[in-house]
Amino acid sequence: MSSEGFSIKARGLGNNNNMGGGGTGTKCGRWNPTVEQVKLLTDLFKAGLRTPSTDQIQKISTELSVYGKIESKNVFYWFQNHKARERQKRRKISTVDYDHRQDTNLSLSHRHNPCHHQTPPKDTFGGREEEENVIETLQLFPLSKVERANITAASYNEYIREHVNTTVFSTYSSCGAEMEHPPLDLRLSFL
Amino acid sequence: MSSEGFSIKARGLGNNNNMGGGGTGTKCGRWNPTVEQVKLLTDLFKAGLRTPSTDQIQKISTELSVYGKIESKNVFYWFQNHKARERQKRRKISTVDYDHRQDTNLSLSHRHNPCHHQTPPKDTFGGREEEENVIETLQLFPLSKVERANITAASYNEYIREHVNTTVFSTYSSCGAEMEHPPLDLRLSFL
DNA sequence: GCAAATTAATGATTTATTCAAG
């Protein structure tokens, strides 16, 4: 696998430098959203938009470019981060609710709620403080048709190639029913 | 309303469960798993166990019996249901997607296209917290119809790596936030 | 008041899970 023209970002402190040093015009550091941009993005998020499609990202990006430099990826990342951090924020506060698997909270052990996994029905909506229920003008539209995404192996190869060059892990073991799972092993000892 | 109900649990160990413990007078209609039981079962499932053998079921059952009443069949059914419902959940989403999930036309580029798959956070099962109202598709006007090209964290990443370094336009037009914010509906009209 | 030093936010990447299709 010959690496092509990708460069690996030096991780860890070490490389600092002052990109954009001169500060003249081209500041290549990172996107720095203007208040208008953030406002719009936030509104969209509040309206319920969580993971915009490429098309939407494109439109949003174009629209926001009026307020300043911006790229599609910035929009994409913004939603990823915002979504994750809102969730994270929530999680920190309410350590309750249902079982909330994972987390491996070491010291989280009680909660005797006869939880029922899967209570998917219409789910009791509207609880979590985020009540920004879609505004009337916002309509949920069933977009067009669909097709299954058929991605060729090409992309996967590239993906692998990228990672192989940076980190060698590919520890796909998947031998049998059990896989490694640190904290879990202890609990599975009885099997 | 201040019925409280759930308050933040101090990280104490507490431990209660055992409601009905030995099945004494408990609502013995059907098995009502305790959190510990669900936790372990979920962990096993996550670890890859999908269809435990009779032997495994027996062991699991025995192990879980310390947390409360349980029978082998409960374990058996749990796995059957969990597996089926996880799949069902996923399918449901895909079906819904039939309306909006456009997909990438992968036959377009030779390299790889960024694709994106929109998945509503209906991860109700054990864990993801789904708070905020999530909307799969947010459309103000029925204009968009054929969308393709989707994005994904990984692929977008590659995409960026491959094609980045371009489109660095400095469209600084408005340097500041001056201008009131029009109503949301108007501001989102571009979508 | 103003910068260097420190801390808080948050943009950008990487890694780990998960479900499904072949």
Add this chain to the structure above:
DNA sequence: CTTGAATAAATCATTAATTTGC
């Protein structure tokens, strides 16, 4: 059972806030 796709979680890195000493 292998591999494709798509996240969400975790982490890294840089910019804005702020604190602090002068």
